[in-house]
Amino acid sequence: MGDAPTSSYPVLSITAEQYTAWCRPWMNSLIIKVLGLSIPKHVLIDKVRRMWKPKQxxxxxxxxxxxxxxxxxxxxxxxxxxxxxx
Structure with missing residues (x-):
């Protein structure tokens, strides 16, 4: 009694700079889900480009x-x- 339970998960200490570097590839990303149907990736790409008209x-x-x-x-x-x- 009196002992705090220990975590069975590893703890990883990182710096703010490391965190920023690890997040950088995903900074301009969104996670999307297609609802209601399953479509091929090339169809999704065409649909996304027509809807959002990205410049890049x-x-x-x-x-x-x-x-x-x-x-x-x-x-x-x-x-x-x-x-x-x-």
């Missing part, structure tokens, strides 16, 4: 369960998709 290139990476990461080349394109797009 974007990359779509499939995850699981119809989720995708959309990585924008610019913050402006990401913000438009997030705040203005469907």
């Amino acid at each position: 290139p974007l990359k779509i990476v499939p995850l699981s369960n119809e989720y995708y990461i959309v990585s924008f080349s610019s913050k402006e394109d990401r913000d438009y998709a997030y705040y203005e797009g469907p």
